Amino acid sequence: MVSHSFTRFNRGLRASARVRNFLKDLIAEKRMELKKGADPHQDLITCLLSTRDENNGEGMTEKEIVDNVILVLTAGHDNSAILITFMIRLLAIEPSIYAAVLQEQEGIAKSKPRGELLTWEDLAKMKYTWKVALETLRMFPPIFGGFRKAVKDIEYNGYIIPKGWQIFWTMNMTLMDDSIFTEPSKFNPTRFDNQASIPPYSFIAFGGGPRMCPGYEFAKIEALVTIHYLVKRGLELAQKSSDPRQDLISCMLSTRDENKREVITEKGIEDNAILNGIHDVFFYSATDNLYRKSEQHKQQQYAKQF
Template identity: 65%
Template sequence: MAISLLLSLFILSIFFLVIRKRKRQPTKRVPPGSLGIPFIGQSLDLLWAMRANTAEKWMSDRAKKYGPVSKMSLFGKPTVFIHGQAANKLVFASDGKLSNHQTESVRMILGDRCLLELNGEDHKRIRKALALFLKPDSLKNYIGKIEEEISIHLEMHWVGKTEVKVLPLMKKLTFDIICSLLFGLERGARRDELVQYFQEMIEGMWSIPFNIPFTRFNRSLKASLRVQKMLKKLISEKRTQLAKGGESSNQDLITCLLGIRGAHGEEVISEDEIIHNVMLIMVAGYDTSSVLITFIVRVLANYSNVHEAVLKEQEEIKKGISYGCFLTWEDLGKMKYTWEVAMETLRMVPPIFGGFRETLEEIEYQGYIIPKGWQVFWVTSMTHMDDNIFLEPSKFDPARFENPASIPPYVYVPFGGGARICPGYEFAKIETLVTIHYLVTRFNWKLCCSNNSFKRDPMPEPTHGLPIKITPK
């Protein structure tokens, strides 16, 4: 009897100790929210909101409902949505915990050997190879080529016109620049065929990966295969020309990557890696730059004081250029206010809505557990439009960027951040500054449409492609 009583007291003591410990250390749990319908989850809701220009509000309402961390399901995978400065830091500075990861649709269209999918040593190797072509010291040699493409474009599509649609023309221009600098591909039937397949390819990048005939995703996959086939042929031609000594190894991106050799003369970058990363840079250079330039044109039409300041800066630079000469790297360095306008445009209308990572291990964040293998989803505008970070965030104010060092880290992320910052950042900057220089010094314009809204598909698209009335100077 005494033994039974002692045993009971011992068991009760253990029980109360366990209960007390649990109270002191709350049970870890996954974030609040719902995974929704299996596989589809909230994918359609997000895509519809993006196309209706309510995606930022949709994400903001979700944050108000669930807090800084919530679970959902996007594009076939369980996902945790996080936002804020700490969230951005986790996304861009936690390579040991999070891996590069895109949605299944992006991975299948762009390939699994592109920079968006690589991690560790493979990521460093490919990033280092791309940097040989995309770093400022290399890009300054291509300013003349960019100017040449812009001059041809303006003569063909702007001069003699009274009205133009800016977005489709800027997409045409940025693709021509890409073809010239990335591939060394001259104007003609092959370039025209490539742009057709490329446009079909990017349409289904943010979609539910159902490979069913006649769907967007199915058309994009087919177009991706055609683009890859064309690039494979182009690589073969350039490899032959390099072997014969007929091309410089830094003539364009493809020859640059082919020219990188190991200790024993072997190619360091595989053919698949060249194809997949060229496709990635095609997408980044085509969409992000064209969207940025388009929205700067809209800003300059809406804010006369901003237009006057940009024009004054560009006219001063133009005075110092001798007839028949190109802009120089030093000239671009003088375009400080113009780039502040570009940065403020990127803050208010970031081309990239958000992105994904994948957990390599179980992560504890904000008191919740993010299970291994789940997607982590971040949205650019959540910090860009946060009034605790940017005073009066809905007001267009380029002065915010007069001193970039004053901007806290991991809150302004149109090009990503940390080791994951976009390697094409400087390329986009050059492309944008040179284009705006020629537009403001050669044309005046006003908007044909007073509607300032836009939709995302998945990039921002202003109403009707931003039609403007233009007059030459």
């Protein structure tokens, strides 16, 4: 057996154990709250604790709940960051589309009391913004492709693909196929006005069928909420180039506070810098908060011993 003491892998295992132990304690606390009549939908853990199998009525095991919480905290944020990055970039070079998004988001903001958080009803009103997100995913899918198994012999361009072979399909080639999407190189969110007109399994940014991306709704929430607050704070974008594929984004991001004072101004931001910044907001803030709570919990447990 190979010893992995003093390695990064070992540190990862120990860190994982600490996070899992903290989550187990938190789950126990939430169980007690539910027994006292707490709202079963107040947060993710209470929702998972209250979930029951439709067939046998059994709930999720502690391990299943822990795994799902960690999944939500860590998985899929890179893809969401890529989506939001290119949404910002494409809005920067499409003033009319940005104006429509701005109008939609301002309408939602004005309909709410000052300081009130977004609700499901608010997200449901962001129809045009979501079409912008879908068109962004079509033009710049975060996933390269995937494998499919041939269920029968297939002839393609004179080549025979035998039944049982694994076929790798590229998402970008499908989403930029002009036989499916008219003028595929044109950024046009209105093409999603009638999604029923798009052939089945042609828009596959989130996959399709029973194994489609389980984080679809989560990614949708992240994108819509992020764009809402960027627009609400007075996001202004200006560009020097109209090519969103460039490594260097030649635009200015400027956010202003409620008194219209400039807060942040950055020029010439690299795509990766924006992507990593958004990733930090979603991933590191969550994990750092979890780590801090874990440390506080450990200190409290230690103090109880004396």
